[in-house]
Amino acid sequence: MQGHSIGALSRRTGVKVTTIRHYEGRGLLPDPGCTGGGQRRYGDSELDRLSFIAHARQLRFDLDAIAELIALQETSHAAHGDGHRIAKDRIIEIRDRISRLRRLEAELVRVVKTCDGQSDGQPCRALHALADHQACEGEH
């Protein structure tokens, strides 16, 4: 065989066919060679690159960051500090999101508790609690 079809690439990486084409449009994958009839045929290096992209996406890197990472890979030397920095930035961002989600969780628990154990004919107090921002500790 002289190449993987887009569907084969999709099966191997778990990335949908349409998404692969989308990545190509965004410049994350090169224009692959084609069969006579205009279908994409990929080599192993494209398979590797797509795996890289897929994994980075699972880590919630955005496509611009991924493009930057790919460019770094290709210039090899400059790569060191920069790749490092990008990954570290992401860690900071993720820690921040975790702490905000924790505050969120705490408040939702509060909202539900306001309502728990009360089941008269009144409108649900949870809704009221939801409107009452005063009760939150800090922002979300």
Add this chain to the structure above:
Amino acid sequence: MQGHSIGALSRRTGVKVTTIRHYEGRGLLPDPGCTGGGQRRYGDSELDRLSFIAHARQLRFDLDAIAELIALQETSHAAHGDGHRIAKDRIIEIRDRISRLRRLEAELVRVVKTCDGQSDGQPCRALHALADHQACEGEH
């Protein structure tokens, strides 16, 4: 004064003017009365509702869920179990997101460590580690 302008509402709630109009377009806020010249004038009930929406958005409810909550508020009786359920669903979702973010964090830390303390002329190993999904414990 016989009503708040959209800008006044914006200042009071911290919701941007364009966003308020967007909420109106989505049916979350009623068509407000107008001045002769066609500008929006809001009463206190709209202010309350917008505060509710803003708060719910900070809690990451999506607009459809918020619309549902508002509808529940208006039918008062049915409200109880449903408002409860929606809030509880959100708690489950948030807990799930927190645990996924924690896995993410752990892996990024791993990626950065792969690279730490190595600063020869080699391409950054963090990039390689990023491509190497094998090393992850579980999905993200």
Add this chain to the structure above:
DNA sequence: CCTTGAAGCTACAGTGGCTGTAGATCGCAT
């Protein structure tokens, strides 16, 4: 060689929740 059906193709619209733009109009203070 021919048929068939799965897989591929392009191009474009839609998603959610806004944000930004352009160009016109309005309301209030001076």
Add this chain to the structure above:
DNA sequence: ATGCGATCTACAGCCACTGTAGCTTCAAGG
């Protein structure tokens, strides 16, 4: 009456896809 900030509508753009329509190509079986 004038000036200027606030507001108006309508539409395009953002991100990372996803879905649709309507077509063409490829590979395997007869």
